[in-house]
Amino acid sequence: MYAVILAGGSGTRFWPLSRELSPKQMLSVFGETSLICGTIERARMIIGTEAPSIDIVVGVTLLDEIRNHLLAQPQLADVALNYLVEPVPRNTAPALALAAATIEARDPDGIVMMLPSDQLVDSGKAWRGTMTVAIEAATTTDQLVTIGLVPTRPETGYGYIKAVVGAVGTACPVEAFVEKPDADTAQRYVAAGNYYWNSGMLVAKARVILAELEAAQGTGAEAAAGNERIVEVARQIAALPEAERLSSASYQLFETLPKVSFDNAALEHSTHVAVVPTTMDWSDVGSLLSLEDLAEPDVSGNRIIGDGIAVESQGTLIYSPERLVATLGVKDLLVVDTSDATLVAPRDRAQDVRLVVNALSKQDAPELREPKVSARPWGTWKIVEEGVGFKVKEIVVTPDSRLSLQSHERRSEHWVVVEGTALVTQGNTEIQVETGQSVYNPVGTKHRLENRGASDLHIIEIQVGDYLGEDDIIRYSDDFERT
Amino acid sequence: MYAVILAGGSGTRFWPLSRELSPKQMLSVFGETSLICGTIERARMIIGTEAPSIDIVVGVTLLDEIRNHLLAQPQLADVALNYLVEPVPRNTAPALALAAATIEARDPDGIVMMLPSDQLVDSGKAWRGTMTVAIEAATTTDQLVTIGLVPTRPETGYGYIKAVVGAVGTACPVEAFVEKPDADTAQRYVAAGNYYWNSGMLVAKARVILAELEAAQGTGAEAAAGNERIVEVARQIAALPEAERLSSASYQLFETLPKVSFDNAALEHSTHVAVVPTTMDWSDVGSLLSLEDLAEPDVSGNRIIGDGIAVESQGTLIYSPERLVATLGVKDLLVVDTSDATLVAPRDRAQDVRLVVNALSKQDAPELREPKVSARPWGTWKIVEEGVGFKVKEIVVTPDSRLSLQSHERRSEHWVVVEGTALVTQGNTEIQVETGQSVYNPVGTKHRLENRGASDLHIIEIQVGDYLGEDDIIRYSDDFERT
Numbered sequence A, B: 001m002y003a004v005i006l007a008g009g010s011g012t013r014f015w016p017l018s019r020e021l022s023p024k025q026m027l028s029v030f031g032e033t034s035l036i037c038g039t040i041e042r043a044r045m046i047i048g049t050e051a052p053s054i055d056i057v058v059g060v061t062l063l064d065e066i067r068n069h070l071l072a073q074p075q076l077a078d079v080a081l082n083y084l085v086e087p088v089p090r091n092t093a094p095a096l097a098l099a100a101a102t103i104e105a106r107d108p109d110g111i112v113m114m115l116p117s118d119q120l121v122d123s124g125k126a127w128r129g130t131m132t133v134a135i136e137a138a139t140t141t142d143q144l145v146t147i148g149l150v151p152t153r154p155e156t157g158y159g160y161i162k163a164v165v166g167a168v169g170t171a172c173p174v175e176a177f178v179e180k181p182d183a184d185t186a187q188r189y190v191a192a193g194n195y196y197w198n199s200g201m202l203v204a205k206a207r208v209i210l211a212e213l214e215a216a217q218g219t220g221a222e223a224a225a226g227n228e229r230i231v232e233v234a235r236q237i238a239a240l241p242e243a244e245r246l247s248s249a250s251y252q253l254f255e256t257l258p259k260v261s262f263d264n265a266a267l268e269h270s271t272h273v274a275v276v277p278t279t280m281d282w283s284d285v286g287s288l289l290s291l292e293d294l295a296e297p298d299v300s301g302n303r304i305i306g307d308g309i310a311v312e313s314q315g316t317l318i319y320s321p322e323r324l325v326a327t328l329g330v331k332d333l334l335v336v337d338t339s340d341a342t343l344v345a346p347r348d349r350a351q352d353v354r355l356v357v358n359a360l361s362k363q364d365a366p367e368l369r370e371p372k373v374s375a376r377p378w379g380t381w382k383i384v385e386e387g388v389g390f391k392v393k394e395i396v397v398t399p400d401s402r403l404s405l406q407s408h409e410r411r412s413e414h415w416v417v418v419e420g421t422a423l424v425t426q427g428n429t430e431i432q433v434e435t436g437q438s439v440y441n442p443v444g445t446k447h448r449l450e451n452r453g454a455s456d457l458h459i460i461e462i463q464v465g466d467y468l469g470e471d472d473i474i475r476y477s478d479d480f481e482r483t
Helices: A035-047 A063-071 A092-106 A125-140 A183-192 A206-215 A220-238 A248-255 A262-267 A288-294 A347-362 B035-047 B063-071 B092-106 B125-140 B183-192 B206-215 B220-239 B248-255 B262-267 B288-294 B347-362
Strands: A002-006 A054-059 A081-086 A111-116 A144-149 A160-163 A172-178 A195-205 A273-278 A303-311 A317-328 A333-337 A341-346 A373-376 A379-387 A390-397 A405-407 A411-419 A422-426 A429-433 A438-441 A447-451 A457-465 A474-477 B002-006 B054-059 B081-086 B111-116 B144-149 B160-163 B172-178 B195-205 B273-278 B303-311 B317-328 B333-337 B341-346 B373-376 B379-387 B390-397 B405-407 B411-419 B422-426 B429-433 B438-441 B447-451 B457-465 B474-477
Touching: A002 A035, A002 A092, A035 A054, A035 A063, A035 A111, A035 A125, A054 A063, A054 A092, A063 A081, A063 A373, A081 A092, A092 A111, A092 A206, A092 A220, A092 A262, A111 A125, A111 A206, A125 A144, A125 A195, A125 A273, A144 A160, A144 A206, A144 A262, A160 A273, A183 A195, A195 A206, A206 A220, A206 A262, A220 A248, A220 A262, A288 A303, A288 A317, A288 A333, A288 A347, A303 B347, A317 B347, A333 A347, A333 B341, A341 A347, A341 B333, A347 B303, A347 B317, A379 A457, A379 B379, A379 B390, A390 A447, A390 B379, A390 B390, A390 B457, A411 A422, A411 B411, A411 B457, A422 A438, A429 A438, A438 B438, A447 A457, A457 B390, A457 B411, A457 B457, B002 B035, B002 B092, B035 B054, B035 B063, B035 B111, B035 B125, B054 B063, B054 B092, B063 B081, B063 B373, B081 B092, B092 B111, B092 B206, B092 B220, B092 B262, B111 B125, B111 B206, B125 B144, B125 B195, B125 B273, B144 B160, B144 B206, B144 B262, B160 B273, B183 B195, B195 B206, B206 B220, B206 B262, B220 B248, B220 B262, B288 B303, B288 B317, B288 B333, B288 B347, B333 B347, B341 B347, B379 B457, B390 B447, B411 B422, B422 B438, B429 B438, B447 B457
Parallel strands: A002 A054, A002 A111, A054 A081, A144 A273, A303 A317, A317 A333, A317 B341, A341 B317, B002 B054, B002 B111, B054 B081, B144 B273, B303 B317, B317 B333
Antiparallel strands: A111 A195, A144 A195, A160 A172, A160 A195, A172 A273, A333 A341, A373 A379, A379 A390, A390 A457, A405 A447, A405 A474, A411 A438, A411 A457, A422 A429, A422 A447, B111 B195, B144 B195, B160 B172, B160 B195, B172 B273, B333 B341, B373 B379, B379 B390, B390 B457, B405 B447, B405 B474, B411 B438, B411 B457, B422 B429, B422 B447
């Protein structure tokens, strides 16, 4: 039994909370952990904590960020995470094929549970029961077993799975996959009783995933040839030694594949598909409006998360954890504030945030790419001020953690300890730096910052130099094997 | 000839740009200098740069901030500024009386030009011409000479001055002062041709101001007694030695005065009032909507000042000099962003910002009181990060300036030079600190920061301590005579 977490999504619908390098699955606003971390924890409930590893499918541009993010989660300290890197984004059919081929090479009879990394799911009894039924069906038959949510409203934002005859908690034969419906159609689906929201989760034997993709003929000869090629290339790359997976040869192979979703390429055409209908607590956290679940409305229907004030306003959502946002005389407005960017839109335009993302993309806006706070395996850093020739960061190092032993070619760094005690390595010397004290790392010096205390270490770092990019770093030794 | 600048206004209509300690008259957004600085420069054109001093009427709570602000203006380096402090706010009648009594004590025949500090006025020919006519009239007659703007639209936000017969550029007898009209009335005023916007400027002999206030009987016996008392107390305080002006005796005297405007107390009832109608370029910068003048609209009527993007939006004003603000699908909205607070309101609610200020006041919100950037005579400082036990500031010291020689009882400070060269005094030692270097000021050490360079000096200051209030400062020596 294997678990694959699909973490390729870019999550532009959550800007400004999400960024290119910190997509929706890395957001922690909906609970104590991020969506991807919650997904991994849920997967472990099913495959068991003694399972050798969990595979994460991720695009090459996000690999470092996702890896840093997951390394920083203490509850995942005992999980071996294996990264299956898409050399270039090609939608879900190539991504799932790559994952299935990798599992197949590892275990020809392996059963795999594929889970989107950016959903919010309650991990209670319903979750475990549903997955148990799905796994049973995937074990005893050669079917693609999907999970369908019993619809609680005529939602037009999801695709639906139509069962021949539906029954909650059993694997039912699927009659059809249907695209996002209009409002009337959605109403009919809900009334019919055998239509379910497509959760995007899939359980099947790895070889069945590949076989069904290869066999799908529904969309004509060209598509069929494309499907065959996807499976062929996925197996070729899966057969490569680990080190060659991200080679240019692998990139060139993957680049030739069609951009197609697994739903379109296989599920819609296969005759061996089952759905397990479920009533578990599930949300795809589809837009910024999901933030509404985090606060009760006031008497005028305003919901405020963070530091907001709604004066003579109605039905307005203010999300502003770091700064003060005041609205006056507005109605049904959505204001989402972060340390470097604010979005203002009517609530009913929340689905269209990609229009802002597209416009910002044309301007190559830095606010699209990186958040001001970056997670690292050893803690976090945040840029608090930048100017010509300098940058000021607030660095938090978690207990018993240390950064890599490193040097920089074009910047010097001052570290001022503002909370806790730092153990600083400079060359062959170790220095203990107490709260209120500082230390200086000149250009070229090997240095390392470590927290051996029981609580967080807070440092203000002032970088000075003619180039201050994150890529000016030489790592000599790293607890997290980064290079 | 004397100039008095009325700088008592709190300017809550400009929040979040203005703050209690940085009101509208200190804003520099409308030009190269602040409104008050521009007013002083305009006054000097009329009274001559060789005039001994200019008097600034200011409330006691704003004295330090206004003084620091004006000390920092290089173009005012050769003006002696004299501060007439209102011990407690009592509206404009007591404030003008205090100023007039002070000038009268200095020069019994003195003519005084009273100017609001928070207007935007073009200092060209029309300004000089208008004031020359007003001064001529105030010199040759014992009248209160007001300045009235020829209305360019049926504005309902201003009071009007009705001349018996109006003629631009001449001192005309006034028939009446009228309150802010409704839209129809305003239309009639504009059509009539002898109604003018009340600019709030006044030219008269100091003794005439006091005499007319004393004589005004229009509002009954109680008001008349109040007026007499205002003049009596103003003369009492003006007769005090400088050092006693802010004594508790002076406070107690002033506190007994009625809160009344000079318009209500005197101008509306006096029969010796003239108006000089003028077409000079004038704005009272009455609300945040005045920001619209700073940018041309795009094809959809959106105006963006700073870093904003308006997607599928119309008629929207974004003012955001420091951060990114994106609007999506909104219409006629006003978004004003500062480093610590953002306001969102429909354009036609711009006049109601005080409702937000009132609401924030109830919560004692820190964003109401202080701006993140504070002007000092030697430059500026800005808080870039704060946490338990520490504060990070970016300090800019202008060329040939230095802070006071000071020490702190409860905090230590690290200074990292990120641009320029600092001359740091520590005890009896002077240290030159170059870009990229740092220096440490332990608790209790006497220290001073100085810039002898030709360009700005930028410092990152990290304060560490159990108390970090601005009032933990002992000054031993100060170029600006602050204690």
